[in-house]
Amino acid sequence: MLDVSAQPAIDALAPRADFPILSREVNGKPLVYLDSTASSQKPLAVIDAMERFYRQSNANVHRGAYALSEEASAAYEGARKAVAKFIHARSVKEIVFTRNATEGLNVVAQTWGLANIKAGDVIVLSEMEHHSNLVPWQILAARTGAVLEFIPVTDDGLLDLAAYARLLERRPRLVAFTLMSNVLGTIPPAREMIAQAHAAGAVVVCDGAQAVPHLPLDVRALDCDFLAFSSHKMLGPTGIGVLYGKRALLEAMPPFLGGGDMIREVHLRSFTPNDLPWKFEAGTPAIAEAVGLHAAVDYLSALGMERVAAHEAELAQRMIAALSAIPGLHIIGPTSPPRGAVVSFTIDGMHPHDIATLLDQDGIAIRAGHHCAQPLMERFGLPATARASAYVYTTSSEIDTLAESVARARDLFA
Amino acid sequence: MLDVSAQPAIDALAPRADFPILSREVNGKPLVYLDSTASSQKPLAVIDAMERFYRQSNANVHRGAYALSEEASAAYEGARKAVAKFIHARSVKEIVFTRNATEGLNVVAQTWGLANIKAGDVIVLSEMEHHSNLVPWQILAARTGAVLEFIPVTDDGLLDLAAYARLLERRPRLVAFTLMSNVLGTIPPAREMIAQAHAAGAVVVCDGAQAVPHLPLDVRALDCDFLAFSSHKMLGPTGIGVLYGKRALLEAMPPFLGGGDMIREVHLRSFTPNDLPWKFEAGTPAIAEAVGLHAAVDYLSALGMERVAAHEAELAQRMIAALSAIPGLHIIGPTSPPRGAVVSFTIDGMHPHDIATLLDQDGIAIRAGHHCAQPLMERFGLPATARASAYVYTTSSEIDTLAESVARARDLFA
Amino acid sequence: MDDLYREYILEHYKSPHNKGDIAHPDRFAAYANPFCGDRLQMGVRLEGDRVVEVRFNGTGCAISQASASMLTDEIQGKTLAELAEITKEDIFEMLGIPLSPARQKCALLAWEVLRKGILRLDEDTAEESDLA
Amino acid sequence: MDDLYREYILEHYKSPHNKGDIAHPDRFAAYANPFCGDRLQMGVRLEGDRVVEVRFNGTGCAISQASASMLTDEIQGKTLAELAEITKEDIFEMLGIPLSPARQKCALLAWEVLRKGILRLDEDTAEESDLA
Numbered sequence A, B: 001m002l003d004v005s006a007q008p009a010i011d012a013l014a015p016r017a018d019f020p021i022l023s024r025e026v027n028g029k030p031l032v033y034l035d036s037t038a039s040s041q042k043p044l045a046v047i048d049a050m051e052r053f054y055r056q057s058n059a060n061v062h063r064g065a066y067a068l069s070e071e072a073s074a075a076y077e078g079a080r081k082a083v084a085k086f087i088h089a090r091s092v093k094e095i096v097f098t099r100n101a102t103e104g105l106n107v108v109a110q111t112w113g114l115a116n117i118k119a120g121d122v123i124v125l126s127e128m129e130h131h132s133n134l135v136p137w138q139i140l141a142a143r144t145g146a147v148l149e150f151i152p153v154t155d156d157g158l159l160d161l162a163a164y165a166r167l168l169e170r171r172p173r174l175v176a177f178t179l180m181s182n183v184l185g186t187i188p189p190a191r192e193m194i195a196q197a198h199a200a201g202a203v204v205v206c207d208g209a210q211a212v213p214h215l216p217l218d219v220r221a222l223d224c225d226f227l228a229f230s231s232h233k234m235l236g237p238t239g240i241g242v243l244y245g246k247r248a249l250l251e252a253m254p255p256f257l258g259g260g261d262m263i264r265e266v267h268l269r270s271f272t273p274n275d276l277p278w279k280f281e282a283g284t285p286a287i288a289e290a291v292g293l294h295a296a297v298d299y300l301s302a303l304g305m306e307r308v309a310a311h312e313a314e315l316a317q318r319m320i321a322a323l324s325a326i327p328g329l330h331i332i333g334p335t336s337p338p339r340g341a342v343v344s345f346t347i348d349g350m351h352p353h354d355i356a357t358l359l360d361q362d363g364i365a366i367r368a369g370h371h372c373a374q375p376l377m378e379r380f381g382l383p384a385t386a387r388a389s390a391y392v393y394t395t396s397s398e399i400d401t402l403a404e405s406v407a408r409a410r411d412l413f414a
Numbered sequence C, D: 001m002d003d004l005y006r007e008y009i010l011e012h013y014k015s016p017h018n019k020g021d022i023a024h025p026d027r028f029a030a031y032a033n034p035f036c037g038d039r040l041q042m043g044v045r046l047e048g049d050r051v052v053e054v055r056f057n058g059t060g061c062a063i064s065q066a067s068a069s070m071l072t073d074e075i076q077g078k079t080l081a082e083l084a085e086i087t088k089e090d091i092f093e094m095l096g097i098p099l100s101p102a103r104q105k106c107a108l109l110a111w112e113v114l115r116k117g118i119l120r121l122d123e124d125t126a127e128e129s130d131l132a
């Protein structure tokens, strides 16, 4: 086994004291949280911002002619502006608040999709998509008669770009893929892929659930048409996500849900939708959650997304080195950069669940299962993988603890 | 003007110290919050429960094989059970978490509705519905060719039940109405109306956004088929709501959004949906918000919903008495029980916005506008109303302050 | 209290100038306040590109009515090009009262009808600055 | 650590009993663990209403595999009526290890295949008690 202690230590990028949960014990051991790909922990700045909102400014937004409601509205719309700047959108009109990345992808499928996709149209996805970027298109295809095609994943966990080029020759109406695989850590060459898709006449939807928390992202440079992501994976609260869309596309789309706030005028039998972005936000929104997301975006910006990405790139290599030294352990996914700090692995003769359960007894939280990517599991002929993932609060000593515990678990089953 | 000081004082039902925001000042005056119909304030129990979750138990739910994730899952599913008991559902399978009441109503329209409503089918609504219980059915009618009909509202703000009986003769496929008007305070005789609708062969959707926070509610006694409501109006956080549905109906419905958690199995081109209630919950849910809603439900249960309703009935009569004594002021809605503690009014020669702005300068938060019920405004020939509403933390002395401030505002414009 | 509801605001509200309809307007537009749903309509008669008559109508709060009353006084006799020069800030200055964001929408309703409806200006580029 | 992964659990996992397929089963069912997606299938041959042969197959964790191995040992030779008597608690007792809620789903997978698939029991009334 590799002597990891010989390598220089990597400190957390963010002060660990900012994250109260990290001082917790689990099964009598200090918590080692290595499941940020599923959901991140929250800094005090985020927790406190929401608490402050409920203690001081809570009211419904948009239509209140009193101070409290104006404060709440300013806080809510201020969060939208912060998110717009964070991903370099052109305008707040391009930022729709949703429940999570999943809802954002469904909104595109059920509004833009139903309005634009016809029988026989080709939709190109990839084999490494999360269920949230598969099932909405399956539903759309079932309703419209569109055809789904898939960019294959190579044995080392990359997208097969030659096959992608051939799929584009079929002039798909839509291309949807993830900017970072939540299983393999793969970061596809999105900018080129998007340019190629546009050249082939396709609209491009990016699943940013993993990329936005972990990489610098500029929607203008990327030039994607839609981008969906979740607050809870980027230090923010649960209950809110974001759908970015280019303004002209959003303007042309029918509304999604009907109700309060998304309307301009309602009569008994007809309505006119509101302006962007409210047209897509029906009912009382996740106000306190927007405030929390704003704090999360500020926190990440203060760390600097370039530094976040660099920190994780280092941790990824450390994790791959430490884990691959364990006999019988296989890394699933690319082993060299560019990749995210999410590492899937299997161990001969052990089910991933048993790995996770044994690690949990050492206080280490990793995920085991299909990671909402069953077709990718099928592609690799695996029922499941174990998956460890790092974030801004992760240190190299946590990675060392992980590797030691995995080695012990493996010995028990050997 | 009525001498309200002669009447016995009514204390808050809930300890006011439980609600930190109530000790706040607005424009140099103590906050008098009379807009709970739009959104309620939150007790410490709710704020703290969410903070504790983020500090101690935060993780994604359902698929984690480690302690933290099991804690989070137990907290999330525990909230579902608490909500099920609160409204006397038969099973947790009947409780779907949504973003808000609006989303719940849209889920019914876009799943049950699209699967069951055909061209020419009659859908009966009422003239006093919130936009959230109008627009989803307008969208459904536009897609299917169904016909919308409306139970008229009488001059004193009640549903015209004779007209309702006539509409039922047309054997509607669906009847949807609110259990309490958010403008008039009207509480229709829902139980009888539902029985009549069932006798006519209709499925019944109830908008519980106002009833669930303010009245004891038993879905089994009521026998509605669907019920939608929002956490933020019942002392809970924003970002979460509930759709109750009878199990057989939910089982037969196609899923709504596609993605993680709502599936049992996914292949590249097909999926099988998960069991109830997860079938309708795509993507990472509002976990911390469910924890907050659980605390809210516990808080309300400890107060006792019968007592909540009694408290508000008293305040409603006090508010009506105090306001109607002001010359030129008109109450819109029923002036005697049963009614909620939400009171709409107009003043001759004054626009409701100006009333609200002037009251705000006295620290009093009331709402002014169409209250997301434009067709009801049209029905009464009004552009808008001013609206004051009470909740468990409201006292009669706040009502007195309201009435004095309204009288002063009126004098300024007289 | 009197900060917002100054004497002259209440006067414009109670006795608005240029309120009513024009039988055959050269340009006409109606617009709802997204904040409250109140509708305001405006019609103008032109000679060349100069406004020779203007009327507004609709219900609204003291702020939106006073704003419409004062703005229509300004419009009268100006050319369309001159009217395009009027900015949000000009409206706030004209009213001369402190306005919260929500009430700013009321104050700007008549101006919005003028710009989008009467002058038919495409506001897209102007609104791009919402990230400033 | 050894609380959960006792010697006998690991033994059943490494050398499962009754694992494999039956060529022409009288009853056959497959079911996925909703927690992880692992599939488990079970086939039985009946004589009258007595199970004379049982086999399970599929991949899974030590808990689900050991549970299937031990449960199929139990099934062999019993009547369908007798099998319907086996409760969740019997399974937990049979395994004899402390199980978290998530791992309980693994432990119960084989039992679920037995009940829903082989015995074709409608679980609806049983599950009504979820508010207890």
Ligand SMILES: Cc1ncc(COP(=O)(O)O)c(C=O)c1O
Pocket: A260, A282, A283, A284, A285, B037, B038, B100, B101, B102, B103, B130, B132, B133, B178, B180, B181, B182, B207, B209, B210, B230, B372
């Ligand atoms: C009667 C009624 N229905 C529906 C709603 C919509 O609730 P939400 O905005 O929380 O979805 C409201 C809230 O204003 C309401 O009062």
Ligand SMILES: Cc1ncc(COP(=O)(O)O)c(C=O)c1O
Pocket: A037, A038, A100, A101, A102, A103, A130, A132, A133, A178, A180, A181, A182, A207, A209, A210, A230, A372, B260, B282, B283, B284, B285
């Ligand atoms: C790549 C990817 N896409 C989509 C999602 C769905 O995110 P959410 O569950 O927050 O909607 C996830 C989260 O697991 C993900 O990793």
